[in-house]
Amino acid sequence: MTRKPAAPRIWLALTALCAALVVSLGLMPSASAAPAWPALKNGTTGANVTTAQYLLRGHGYDISVDSDFGPATENTVVAFQQSKGYAADGVIGAETWPGLISTVREGDSGDAVAAAQTALNKFGYGLAVDGRFGAGTASAVTQFQSDKGLSADGIVGPETWQNLVGTGGGDDGGGCVVPSEPDPEVLKTVYRTGVDLGVSDKVMLAGFEAGVVESNMNNLDCGDRDSLGVFQQRPSQGWGTPEQIMDVSYASNAFFTPAVQVAADNPDLSAGQVAQKVQVSAYPDRYDAVEGTARELIERAQQLLG
Numbered sequence: 001m002t003r004k005p006a007a008p009r010i011w012l013a014l015t016a017l018c019a020a021l022v023v024s025l026g027l028m029p030s031a032s033a034a035p036a037w038p039a040l041k042n043g044t045t046g047a048n049v050t051t052a053q054y055l056l057r058g059h060g061y062d063i064s065v066d067s068d069f070g071p072a073t074e075n076t077v078v079a080f081q082q083s084k085g086y087a088a089d090g091v092i093g094a095e096t097w098p099g100l101i102s103t104v105r106e107g108d109s110g111d112a113v114a115a116a117q118t119a120l121n122k123f124g125y126g127l128a129v130d131g132r133f134g135a136g137t138a139s140a141v142t143q144f145q146s147d148k149g150l151s152a153d154g155i156v157g158p159e160t161w162q163n164l165v166g167t168g169g170g171d172d173g174g175g176c177v178v179p180s181e182p183d184p185e186v187l188k189t190v191y192r193t194g195v196d197l198g199v200s201d202k203v204m205l206a207g208f209e210a211g212v213v214e215s216n217m218n219n220l221d222c223g224d225r226d227s228l229g230v231f232q233q234r235p236s237q238g239w240g241t242p243e244q245i246m247d248v249s250y251a252s253n254a255f256f257t258p259a260v261q262v263a264a265d266n267p268d269l270s271a272g273q274v275a276q277k278v279q280v281s282a283y284p285d286r287y288d289a290v291e292g293t294a295r296e297l298i299e300r301a302q303q304l305l306g
Contacts, residue, residue, distance in 0.1 A: 034159060034162045034163060034166065035162065035163060035166030036094070036166055037093060037094045037097040037098075037162060037165065037166055038092075038093075038165055038166060039091055039092070039093040039094075040052055040069055040091065040092040040093075041069060041074070041090065041091045041092075042069055042070065042071065042073075042074045042090065043069060044069040045067055045068050045069065046067060047067070047118055047119065047121070047122045047178070048119070048122075048165050049067050049068065049069045049073070050065055050066075050067045050115075050118045050180065051115045051116075051118045051119045051164075051165055052069075052073075052077075052092050052100065052115075052165075053065045053066070053067075053073060054111045054112070054114045054115035054118060055100045055101060055102065055111070055112060055115045056073075056076055056077070056080060056100070057111040058102055058110055058111035058112040058115065059080060059100070061076045061079070061080065063076045065114075074090040075090075077090050077091070077092055077096070078090045080096070080099075080100070081096060084096075084099045086099065097161075097162075097165070098158060101158060101161040103155065103156065103157045103158070104116055104133055104155075104156045105133060105138075105154065105155045105156070106133050106134070106135070106137070106138040106154060107133060108133040109131050109132050109133065110131055111131060113131045113132065113133045113137070114129050114130070114131040116133075116137070116141070116156045116161075116164070117129045117130070117131075117137060117180075118180055119161075119164035119165055120137070120140045120141065120144060120164065121178045121180060121216060122164075122178060123144060124178060124213060124214060124215075124232075124286075125140040125143075125144070125213070125286065125290075126178070126211075126212035126213045126214070126215070126216045126217075126286075126290050126293065127140055127216075127290075127293070128293050128296075129180040129181075136289055136290060136292065136293065138154045139154075139285075139289045140286075140289070141154050141155070141156055141160065142154045143283065143285070143286065144160070144163075144164070145160060147283075148163050150163065178215060178216050178218065178220065179216060179218050180216070181216070182212075182216055182217035182218065182297055182300075183217060183218045183219060184300075184304055185248075186211070186215075186217045186218060186219055186230055186248055187217055187297055187300055187301040187304060188301055188304050188305055189248040189249055189252060190207055190208065190211055190217070190230065190248065190252045190301070191204070191208075191298065191301035191302065191305065192305065193248075193249055193252035193253060193256060194207055194252065194256055197253070197256050197257070197260070199256050199259070199260055200260075200263060202263055202270075202271050202274065203256060203259045203260055203263050203271075203274065204298060205271035205291065205294055205295065205298065206259050206263070206271040206272070206274040206275040206278070206287070207252065207255055207256055207259065207275070208294035208295075208297055208298050209271055209272055209275050209287040209288070209290055209291060209294040210231055210255060210275040210278070210279055210287060211230050211231060211294075211297075212290045212293050212294050212297065213275075213281075213286045213287055213290055214227075214230065214231050214232040214279070215229070215230045215231070215232060217230060217297060218230065219246060219248050219251075220232070221246065226242075228242055228245045228246055229245045229246055229248070229251045230248055230251055230252070231251050231252075231254070231255050231279070233245045233251060233254060233255075239251075239254055240254060255278055258277075258278050259274055259275070259277075259278050262274050262277040262278060270288055271287070271288070271291065271294075272284075272285075272286075272287030272288030272289070272291065273287075273288070275287040
């Protein structure tokens with residue numbers, strides 16, 4: 001059998017160069033490295049700590065979910081690591097995370113689902129952290145996966161987990177932490193402002209959908225670039241001064257006033273589409289996706305106001 005001569009080195013080099021050009025020109029997607037697993041230890045706070053605490057609960061450990069990695073969490077982590085045969089250093093890092101996470105999908109329930117919902121809320125999805133993997137959570141997972149260039153199958157598996165906890169997260173990784181529960185005072189102020197302005201049910205729903213998505217109805221003092229407040233309005237885009245935007249009543253007026261006009265000019269739009277016209281979000285489908293949560297919070301606001 002005659003052996004073929006090896007390809008000349010120049011041809012091998014040209015082949016590699018052409019492949020690189022194909023990727024750089026966008027003709028073929030390049031593989032993007034997953035973010036590193038974050039290292040959480042005693043003294044760390046934030047959404048990733050909350051996520052880890054929920055995951056520990058999912059493994060049967062009786063631990064408080066308080067976003068604060070204190071001695072109790074450290075002792076629990078050591079116990080978990082010992083049970084897995086890991087180095088028992090009390091730090092949730094690259095060795096511990098893969099054993100701690102659990103794959104969850106639509107129809108599942110429990111603490112691991114609550115962990116995934118908490119992690120998704122770092123990115124502004126405004127999910128109710130109820131431990132139930134329903135259609136709203138599935139939609140958020142699919143959107144997150146699509147945004148990150150992952151396989152958009154709606155399943156929170158190892159790769160999705162690594163992207164969720166390895167990016168963003170306040171004190172445990174940068175960014176802005178969105179609380180898992182709405183602020184009752186924000187609920188009351190947004191609702192009262194809408195009532196005072198005489199907004200329609202659709203516009204009220206649009207306001208709550210926007211508030212759920214942008215801040216989970218919390219008056220955030222942080223956000224993407226200079227975004228602030230319950231609606232994540234930006235001073236640089238003419239929404240007002242930082243002090244004005246952090247006034248929930250002012251921010252609500254700033255949202256509802258154009259929303260009323262948008263709804264009047266476009267009667268066929270859904271509440272989420274009205275919200276999108278006002279917010280001009282890069283993710284327009286998120287607003288209608290949280291309609292159920294927004295309606296529940298409107299009812300809660302009504303109850304709080306008597």
